[in-house]
Amino acid sequence: MNENAPTEPTTTTVPPLAAMLTRHADAETCADPSSVMTLLAESGGADGAGGGFTSYRSTFAAGAAGAPAHFHTRASELFFVISGALQVLVGEEVTVLEAGDFLAVPPHTPHAFAAAPGREADVLFVFTPGMGRFDYLRLLGRVMRGEADPKEIAESSERYDNHYVDSPVWRAALERSA
Template identity: 60%
Template structure:
Protein backbone atom coordinates (compact mmCIF):
# COMPACT_ATOMS: atom_id res chain seq x y z
CA UNK A 1 0.00 0.00 0.00
CA UNK A 2 1.24 3.48 -0.87
CA UNK A 3 1.47 5.85 2.12
CA UNK A 4 -0.99 8.74 2.03
CA UNK A 5 1.94 11.17 2.33
CA UNK A 6 3.39 9.87 -0.93
CA UNK A 7 0.06 10.27 -2.70
CA UNK A 8 -0.24 13.80 -1.32
CA UNK A 9 3.24 14.63 -2.59
CA UNK A 10 2.35 13.27 -6.01
CA UNK A 11 -0.88 15.25 -6.29
CA UNK A 12 0.08 18.34 -4.31
CA UNK A 13 3.45 18.96 -5.93
CA UNK A 14 2.47 18.03 -9.48
CA UNK A 15 5.14 15.33 -9.66
CA UNK A 16 5.67 14.14 -13.22
CA UNK A 17 5.92 10.45 -14.19
CA UNK A 18 9.21 8.74 -13.47
CA UNK A 19 10.18 10.98 -10.55
CA UNK A 20 11.05 9.13 -7.37
CA UNK A 21 8.66 10.01 -4.59
CA UNK A 22 10.30 8.37 -1.60
CA UNK A 23 12.65 5.45 -1.09
CA UNK A 24 12.61 4.68 -4.81
CA UNK A 25 8.82 4.30 -5.01
CA UNK A 26 7.38 5.49 -8.33
CA UNK A 27 3.67 5.95 -8.90
CA UNK A 28 2.29 6.83 -12.34
CA UNK A 29 -1.45 7.12 -12.87
CA UNK A 30 -2.88 6.28 -16.31
CA UNK A 31 -3.67 9.89 -17.16
CA UNK A 32 -0.22 11.17 -16.15
CA UNK A 33 1.96 9.15 -18.49
CA UNK A 34 3.67 11.07 -21.27
CA UNK A 35 2.69 9.60 -24.65
CA UNK A 36 4.67 9.63 -27.87
CA UNK A 37 4.07 8.07 -31.25
CA UNK A 38 1.60 7.82 -34.08
CA UNK A 39 -1.83 6.16 -34.17
CA UNK A 40 -0.23 2.81 -35.13
CA UNK A 41 2.22 2.88 -32.21
CA UNK A 42 1.50 4.81 -29.02
CA UNK A 43 4.08 4.55 -26.25
CA UNK A 44 3.18 5.59 -22.69
CA UNK A 45 6.35 6.45 -20.77
CA UNK A 46 5.93 5.14 -17.22
CA UNK A 47 9.25 5.09 -15.35
CA UNK A 48 12.86 5.78 -16.27
CA UNK A 49 15.55 5.34 -13.65
CA UNK A 50 18.90 3.63 -13.26
CA UNK A 51 17.11 0.48 -12.15
CA UNK A 52 14.66 0.18 -15.04
CA UNK A 53 12.92 1.89 -17.93
CA UNK A 54 9.25 0.96 -18.26
CA UNK A 55 6.72 1.76 -20.96
CA UNK A 56 3.39 0.51 -22.17
CA UNK A 57 3.12 0.28 -25.95
CA UNK A 58 0.05 -0.17 -28.08
CA UNK A 59 0.68 -1.32 -31.64
CA UNK A 60 -1.82 -1.61 -34.49
CA UNK A 61 -0.92 -3.87 -37.39
CA UNK A 62 2.56 -4.22 -38.78
CA UNK A 63 3.28 -0.49 -39.00
CA UNK A 64 4.18 -0.09 -35.33
CA UNK A 65 6.93 -1.74 -33.33
CA UNK A 66 10.72 -1.84 -33.47
CA UNK A 67 13.08 -3.04 -36.21
CA UNK A 68 15.82 -5.59 -35.45
CA UNK A 69 18.21 -4.38 -32.78
CA UNK A 70 20.02 -5.50 -29.64
CA UNK A 71 21.18 -4.02 -26.35
CA UNK A 72 24.69 -4.51 -24.96
CA UNK A 73 23.73 -3.72 -21.36
CA UNK A 74 19.99 -4.13 -20.89
CA UNK A 75 17.63 -7.06 -20.81
CA UNK A 76 14.29 -6.23 -22.43
CA UNK A 77 11.17 -7.86 -21.08
CA UNK A 78 7.74 -8.00 -22.68
CA UNK A 79 4.46 -8.76 -20.95
CA UNK A 80 1.53 -8.89 -23.37
CA UNK A 81 -1.52 -7.30 -21.77
CA UNK A 82 -3.70 -8.07 -24.78
CA UNK A 83 -3.65 -8.86 -28.48
CA UNK A 84 -0.90 -10.63 -30.41
CA UNK A 85 2.73 -9.49 -30.49
CA UNK A 86 5.24 -10.97 -32.94
CA UNK A 87 8.80 -10.92 -31.64
CA UNK A 88 12.01 -11.78 -33.44
CA UNK A 89 14.36 -13.51 -30.98
CA UNK A 90 17.70 -14.24 -32.63
CA UNK A 91 16.59 -15.86 -35.90
CA UNK A 92 13.17 -17.10 -34.76
CA UNK A 93 9.84 -15.28 -34.74
CA UNK A 94 7.52 -16.12 -31.87
CA UNK A 95 3.94 -14.98 -31.29
CA UNK A 96 2.97 -13.81 -27.83
CA UNK A 97 -0.64 -13.48 -26.69
CA UNK A 98 -2.29 -11.83 -23.71
CA UNK A 99 -0.67 -13.07 -20.49
CA UNK A 100 2.57 -14.21 -22.19
CA UNK A 101 5.96 -13.00 -20.94
CA UNK A 102 9.32 -12.92 -22.74
CA UNK A 103 12.74 -11.79 -21.50
CA UNK A 104 15.48 -11.04 -24.04
CA UNK A 105 18.99 -10.89 -22.52
CA UNK A 106 21.71 -8.44 -23.63
CA UNK A 107 23.31 -9.21 -26.99
CA UNK A 108 20.34 -11.07 -28.51
CA UNK A 109 18.93 -9.43 -31.66
CA UNK A 110 15.19 -8.86 -31.47
CA UNK A 111 12.36 -6.92 -33.09
CA UNK A 112 8.66 -6.67 -32.36
CA UNK A 113 5.28 -5.46 -33.53
CA UNK A 114 1.65 -6.48 -33.66
CA UNK A 115 0.85 -9.50 -35.79
CA UNK A 116 -0.73 -8.75 -39.16
CA UNK A 117 -4.36 -7.71 -38.73
CA UNK A 118 -3.96 -7.56 -34.95
CA UNK A 119 -3.31 -5.09 -32.18
CA UNK A 120 -0.92 -5.60 -29.28
CA UNK A 121 -0.89 -3.97 -25.84
CA UNK A 122 2.51 -4.59 -24.22
CA UNK A 123 4.30 -3.66 -21.01
CA UNK A 124 8.04 -3.32 -21.78
CA UNK A 125 10.71 -3.26 -19.08
CA UNK A 126 14.42 -2.62 -19.62
CA UNK A 127 16.88 -3.32 -16.87
CA UNK A 128 19.08 -1.57 -16.13
CA UNK A 129 17.52 1.69 -17.29
CA UNK A 130 19.61 4.12 -19.33
CA UNK A 131 17.43 7.22 -19.62
CA UNK A 132 15.54 5.59 -22.47
CA UNK A 133 12.70 8.14 -22.49
CA UNK A 134 14.99 10.54 -24.35
CA UNK A 135 15.33 7.86 -27.04
CA UNK A 136 11.56 7.67 -27.47
CA UNK A 137 11.40 11.47 -27.63
CA UNK A 138 14.09 11.39 -30.34
CA UNK A 139 12.02 8.89 -32.32
CA UNK A 140 9.05 11.24 -32.00
CA UNK A 141 11.12 14.21 -33.24
CA UNK A 142 12.19 12.16 -36.26
CA UNK A 143 8.58 11.10 -36.91
CA UNK A 144 7.37 14.72 -37.03
CA UNK A 145 10.35 15.97 -39.04
CA UNK A 146 12.17 17.86 -36.27
CA UNK A 147 15.23 15.57 -36.37
CA UNK A 148 16.93 13.38 -38.96
CA UNK A 149 17.14 9.59 -39.04
CA UNK A 150 20.94 9.85 -38.73
CA UNK A 151 20.49 11.05 -35.15
CA UNK A 152 18.99 7.67 -34.27
CA UNK A 153 22.03 5.82 -35.63
CA UNK A 154 24.39 8.14 -33.75
CA UNK A 155 22.51 7.59 -30.48
CA UNK A 156 23.23 3.83 -30.22
CA UNK A 157 25.79 3.97 -27.45
CA UNK A 158 23.93 6.63 -25.46
CA UNK A 159 20.70 4.62 -25.40
CA UNK A 160 22.16 1.08 -25.62
CA UNK A 161 20.29 0.46 -28.87
CA UNK A 162 22.12 -1.05 -31.86
CA UNK A 163 20.29 -1.79 -35.11
CA UNK A 164 21.04 -4.94 -37.11
CA UNK A 165 19.80 -6.58 -40.31
CA UNK A 166 17.53 -9.62 -40.13
CA UNK A 167 16.38 -11.35 -43.31
CA UNK A 168 14.00 -13.39 -41.15
CA UNK A 169 12.21 -10.27 -39.89
CA UNK A 170 12.42 -8.37 -43.18
CA UNK A 171 11.01 -11.37 -45.02
CA UNK A 172 7.86 -11.10 -42.92
CA UNK A 173 6.85 -7.90 -44.72
CA UNK A 174 7.95 -5.40 -42.07
Protein backbone atom coordinates in the same frame (compact mmCIF):
# COMPACT_ATOMS: atom_id res chain seq x y z
CA MET B 1 50.09 -0.80 11.33
CA ASN B 2 50.63 -4.54 11.20
CA GLU B 3 51.23 -5.63 7.60
CA ASN B 4 50.40 -9.25 8.47
CA ALA B 5 47.00 -8.47 9.98
CA PRO B 6 44.02 -9.68 7.96
CA THR B 7 42.30 -6.96 6.01
CA GLU B 8 38.60 -6.32 6.20
CA PRO B 9 36.74 -6.77 2.92
CA THR B 10 35.59 -3.53 1.37
CA THR B 11 31.91 -3.34 0.58
CA THR B 12 30.08 -0.79 -1.48
CA THR B 13 26.53 -0.09 -0.56
CA VAL B 14 24.16 0.82 -3.35
CA PRO B 15 21.31 2.91 -2.05
CA PRO B 16 17.95 1.17 -2.37
CA LEU B 17 15.60 2.31 -5.11
CA ALA B 18 12.73 4.47 -3.98
CA ALA B 19 9.17 3.41 -4.63
CA MET B 20 7.77 5.01 -7.77
CA LEU B 21 4.18 5.68 -8.72
CA THR B 22 3.02 7.06 -12.06
CA ARG B 23 -0.65 7.85 -12.32
CA HIS B 24 -2.17 7.17 -15.73
CA ALA B 25 -3.43 10.75 -15.95
CA ASP B 26 0.09 12.09 -15.31
CA ALA B 27 2.05 9.80 -17.65
CA GLU B 28 3.70 11.41 -20.66
CA THR B 29 2.75 9.97 -24.04
CA CYS B 30 4.66 9.91 -27.31
CA ALA B 31 2.66 9.16 -30.43
CA ASP B 32 3.49 8.41 -34.03
CA PRO B 33 1.11 7.47 -36.84
CA SER B 34 0.75 3.82 -35.74
CA SER B 35 1.46 3.65 -32.01
CA VAL B 36 1.23 5.44 -28.69
CA MET B 37 3.91 5.04 -26.02
CA THR B 38 3.01 5.82 -22.43
CA LEU B 39 6.18 6.57 -20.45
CA LEU B 40 5.65 5.01 -17.04
CA ALA B 41 8.84 5.26 -14.99
CA GLU B 42 12.60 5.06 -15.10
CA SER B 43 15.25 4.88 -12.45
CA GLY B 44 19.00 4.42 -12.45
CA GLY B 45 21.67 6.46 -14.18
CA ALA B 46 21.95 7.15 -17.88
CA ASP B 47 24.67 4.48 -18.04
CA GLY B 48 22.63 1.93 -16.12
CA ALA B 49 24.77 2.39 -13.00
CA GLY B 50 22.89 1.65 -9.82
CA GLY B 51 20.48 -0.78 -11.46
CA GLY B 52 16.95 0.38 -11.81
CA PHE B 53 14.67 0.06 -14.81
CA THR B 54 12.86 1.86 -17.60
CA SER B 55 9.22 0.97 -18.22
CA TYR B 56 6.72 2.08 -20.81
CA ARG B 57 3.56 0.80 -22.43
CA SER B 58 2.99 0.78 -26.19
CA THR B 59 -0.24 0.33 -28.06
CA PHE B 60 0.15 -0.58 -31.71
CA ALA B 61 -2.43 -0.31 -34.49
CA ALA B 62 -3.19 -3.51 -36.39
CA GLY B 63 -0.04 -4.72 -38.15
CA ALA B 64 1.94 -1.62 -37.09
CA ALA B 65 5.72 -1.68 -37.19
CA GLY B 66 7.51 -1.74 -33.88
CA ALA B 67 11.30 -1.87 -33.77
CA PRO B 68 13.62 -3.20 -36.47
CA ALA B 69 16.20 -5.84 -35.57
CA HIS B 70 18.53 -4.58 -32.86
CA PHE B 71 20.27 -5.63 -29.65
CA HIS B 72 21.36 -4.08 -26.37
CA THR B 73 24.77 -4.62 -24.82
CA ARG B 74 23.95 -3.63 -21.24
CA ALA B 75 20.22 -4.15 -20.76
CA SER B 76 17.73 -6.99 -20.81
CA GLU B 77 14.40 -6.12 -22.43
CA LEU B 78 11.22 -7.60 -21.00
CA PHE B 79 7.91 -7.81 -22.89
CA PHE B 80 4.46 -8.52 -21.44
CA VAL B 81 1.54 -8.59 -23.88
CA ILE B 82 -1.48 -7.04 -22.17
CA SER B 83 -3.83 -7.60 -25.11
CA GLY B 84 -3.68 -8.39 -28.81
CA ALA B 85 -0.68 -10.08 -30.37
CA LEU B 86 2.95 -9.09 -30.93
CA GLN B 87 5.16 -10.68 -33.60
CA VAL B 88 8.74 -10.91 -32.34
CA LEU B 89 12.16 -11.92 -33.58
CA VAL B 90 14.54 -13.43 -31.01
CA GLY B 91 17.87 -14.44 -32.50
CA GLU B 92 16.85 -16.17 -35.74
CA GLU B 93 13.35 -17.24 -34.66
CA VAL B 94 10.09 -15.39 -35.30
CA THR B 95 7.09 -16.12 -33.11
CA VAL B 96 3.84 -14.47 -32.04
CA LEU B 97 3.20 -13.53 -28.42
CA GLU B 98 -0.44 -13.51 -27.38
CA ALA B 99 -2.17 -11.72 -24.49
CA GLY B 100 -0.63 -12.83 -21.20
CA ASP B 101 2.66 -13.97 -22.76
CA PHE B 102 5.96 -12.78 -21.27
CA LEU B 103 9.35 -12.64 -23.00
CA ALA B 104 12.77 -11.72 -21.56
CA VAL B 105 15.54 -10.91 -24.06
CA PRO B 106 19.06 -10.87 -22.58
CA PRO B 107 21.84 -8.50 -23.69
CA HIS B 108 23.53 -9.17 -27.06
CA THR B 109 20.48 -11.02 -28.43
CA PRO B 110 19.12 -9.61 -31.71
CA HIS B 111 15.40 -9.00 -31.51
CA ALA B 112 12.62 -7.04 -33.21
CA PHE B 113 8.89 -6.63 -32.82
CA ALA B 114 5.72 -5.44 -34.53
CA ALA B 115 2.00 -5.89 -34.02
CA ALA B 116 1.10 -9.29 -35.44
CA PRO B 117 -0.39 -9.18 -38.95
CA GLY B 118 -3.95 -7.88 -38.79
CA ARG B 119 -3.81 -7.58 -34.98
CA GLU B 120 -3.44 -4.72 -32.55
CA ALA B 121 -1.07 -5.05 -29.60
CA ASP B 122 -0.86 -3.49 -26.15
CA VAL B 123 2.52 -4.27 -24.59
CA LEU B 124 4.35 -3.42 -21.38
CA PHE B 125 8.12 -3.02 -21.90
CA VAL B 126 10.72 -3.01 -19.14
CA PHE B 127 14.48 -2.51 -19.52
CA THR B 128 16.82 -3.44 -16.74
CA PRO B 129 19.03 -1.81 -15.80
CA GLY B 130 17.39 1.54 -16.43
CA MET B 131 19.31 3.72 -18.86
CA GLY B 132 17.49 6.99 -19.40
CA ARG B 133 15.67 5.64 -22.48
CA PHE B 134 12.75 8.08 -22.37
CA ASP B 135 14.75 10.58 -24.42
CA TYR B 136 15.31 7.85 -27.02
CA LEU B 137 11.57 7.11 -27.17
CA ARG B 138 10.85 10.82 -27.60
CA LEU B 139 13.39 10.94 -30.43
CA LEU B 140 11.74 7.96 -32.15
CA GLY B 141 8.40 9.74 -32.03
CA ARG B 142 9.88 12.90 -33.54
CA VAL B 143 11.53 10.93 -36.36
CA MET B 144 8.31 9.02 -37.11
CA ARG B 145 6.40 12.32 -37.28
CA GLY B 146 9.05 13.85 -39.58
CA GLU B 147 10.20 16.35 -36.95
CA ALA B 148 13.76 14.97 -36.60
CA ASP B 149 16.37 13.47 -38.92
CA PRO B 150 16.62 9.64 -38.80
CA LYS B 151 20.43 10.05 -38.61
CA GLU B 152 19.94 11.13 -34.99
CA ILE B 153 18.84 7.59 -34.14
CA ALA B 154 22.04 6.07 -35.57
CA GLU B 155 24.13 8.70 -33.81
CA SER B 156 22.54 7.83 -30.46
CA SER B 157 23.17 4.06 -30.50
CA GLU B 158 25.88 4.03 -27.82
CA ARG B 159 24.14 6.54 -25.55
CA TYR B 160 20.88 4.57 -25.53
CA ASP B 161 22.40 1.08 -25.95
CA ASN B 162 20.34 0.40 -29.06
CA HIS B 163 22.36 -1.23 -31.84
CA TYR B 164 20.60 -1.99 -35.13
CA VAL B 165 21.47 -5.10 -37.14
CA ASP B 166 20.37 -6.60 -40.43
CA SER B 167 18.08 -9.61 -40.10
CA PRO B 168 17.04 -11.40 -43.28
CA VAL B 169 14.74 -13.57 -41.14
CA TRP B 170 12.89 -10.48 -39.82
CA ARG B 171 12.72 -8.84 -43.25
CA ALA B 172 11.19 -12.02 -44.68
CA ALA B 173 8.64 -12.20 -41.85
CA LEU B 174 7.59 -8.59 -42.48
CA GLU B 175 7.31 -9.21 -46.24
CA ARG B 176 5.04 -12.22 -45.61
CA SER B 177 2.92 -10.04 -43.31
CA ALA B 178 2.44 -7.24 -45.85
